[in-house]
Amino acid sequence: MTNLHPLQACWDLPLASLRADALDTALRLQLFQRLAAPVEPEQLAKALELDATRLDALLALLWSMGLLERRQVRRDGATLWRYCATELAQRYFTEDNDTACGAAWQARLTSLRQFGATIGTLLHGNAASGAASGSGPHWAEAARTHIAQEQRAVTMDVARGILSRLPEFPHVQRMLDLGGGPGGVAIALARENPRLRGVVFELPETAAVAHQAIADAGLAEQLEARGGDLTSDALGEGFDLIWCASVLHFVPDIHETLRCVRAALKPGGVLVCAQAEIPATADAAQRVLSYYLPLLLRGHQVLPAGHLCQAMEATGFIDIERLDTVSIPLAPVAVTIGRRAPS
Numbered sequence: 001m002t003n004l005h006p007l008q009a010c011w012d013l014p015l016a017s018l019r020a021d022a023l024d025t026a027l028r029l030q031l032f033q034r035l036a037a038p039v040e041p042e043q044l045a046k047a048l049e050l051d052a053t054r055l056d057a058l059l060a061l062l063w064s065m066g067l068l069e070r071r072q073v074r075r076d077g078a079t080l081w082r083y084c085a086t087e088l089a090q091r092y093f094t095e096d097n098d099t100a101c102g103a104a105w106q107a108r109l110t111s112l113r114q115f116g117a118t119i120g121t122l123l124h125g126n127a128a129s130g131a132a133s134g135s136g137p138h139w140a141e142a143a144r145t146h147i148a149q150e151q152r153a154v155t156m157d158v159a160r161g162i163l164s165r166l167p168e169f170p171h172v173q174r175m176l177d178l179g180g181g182p183g184g185v186a187i188a189l190a191r192e193n194p195r196l197r198g199v200v201f202e203l204p205e206t207a208a209v210a211h212q213a214i215a216d217a218g219l220a221e222q223l224e225a226r227g228g229d230l231t232s233d234a235l236g237e238g239f240d241l242i243w244c245a246s247v248l249h250f251v252p253d254i255h256e257t258l259r260c261v262r263a264a265l266k267p268g269g270v271l272v273c274a275q276a277e278i279p280a281t282a283d284a285a286q287r288v289l290s291y292y293l294p295l296l297l298r299g300h301q302v303l304p305a306g307h308l309c310q311a312m313e314a315t316g317f318i319d320i321e322r323l324d325t326v327s328i329p330l331a332p333v334a335v336t337i338g339r340r341a342p343s
């Protein structure tokens with residue numbers, strides 16, 4: 001086994017950035033579509049009018065990243081590789097696919113890099129460079145583009161897995177998808193459960209995106225998109241289930257918001273929060289802090305592990321549970337469940 005230099009973790013950082021560029025290039029060239037079946041670099045280079053030797057080097061890197069498979073073949077006395085997209089790359093990085101999220105990945109790359117360039121400025125307390133982020137139009141654009149892709153590719157299945165295992169789930173009739181973006185989670189649940197009725201509550205611009213998504217899914221009789229600000233407007237009442245994913249970072253007073261959320265539940269109703277928390281160990285904290293640094297520097301909050309449980313307890317929720325963390329884009333979230341006491 002190689003003994004790595006203690007600086008290897010730091011050297012890995014620019015290397016990861018280069019791999020990100022390689023993947024970005026592959027997506028721009030639609031390489032994973034083109035490699036749905038095994039192809040030799042020379043053929044591919046010809047089709048794309050690229051240099052075959054250089055393309056071969058890029059393909060080898062993508063192979064080392066687990067995005068391509070390769071098999072050696074002999075032709076005209078020479079040994080060469082034939083490359084093919086892996087199942088993972090085909091599932092997530094080819095466009096003609098329900099689970100495609102290559103564009104979302106590229107959008108994340110761009111925004112994290114843009115943010116990275118502003119860290120120094122933000123440390124001076126100059127919040128201006130983050131002003132557009134977090135605004136109504138910013139969220140609506142995200143809901144139309146990368147959040148919609150990521151919900152279809154990943155979040156919907158994760159949410160369905162968590163919610164369908166709740167003991168209350170078979171009896172849920174009314175749900176609220178609080179800060180639900182384009183509403184993918186409510187849409188997925190309503191599609192599978194014709195008895196379910198629900199509301200996607202969002203900032204007005206994003207509620208319009210959810211409204212359109214609900215109409216496109218043919219679920220207007222089951223679901224409604226409601227526009228408002230969850231920190232100041234009424235959320236409605238009588239919900240059996242509230243799903244709230246990655247939203248509480250943006251509220252100024254989490255206790256106040258939790259009290260309003262609890263009041264929106266029916267007695268006996270259940271709140272499920274999927275929300276990043278900062279783990280206590282450095283290794284686990286690294287991924288969460290890397291992703292959420294932009295949010296933290298713009299004055300939003302990411303709670304230390306366990307604090308959401310305490311906040312739920314302090315605001316009258318009962319039977320609180322904390323599940324294992326689950327993987328959603330781009331960093332894992334903790335799942336915290338609390339209930340309103342039956343009357």
Ligand SMILES: C[S@@+](CC[C@H](N)C(=O)[O-])C[C@H]1O[C@@H](n2cnc3c(N)ncnc32)[C@H](O)[C@@H]1O
Nearest residue numbers: 139179180181202203229230231245246247250
């Ligand atoms: C990170 S996104 C999460 C979207 C969705 N829950 C998901 O997991 O895919 C946060 C969402 O919270 C919404 N949001 C933020 N502040 C809000 C507020 N004050 N009132 C209503 N929605 C809000 C944003 O519009 C955005 O869609």
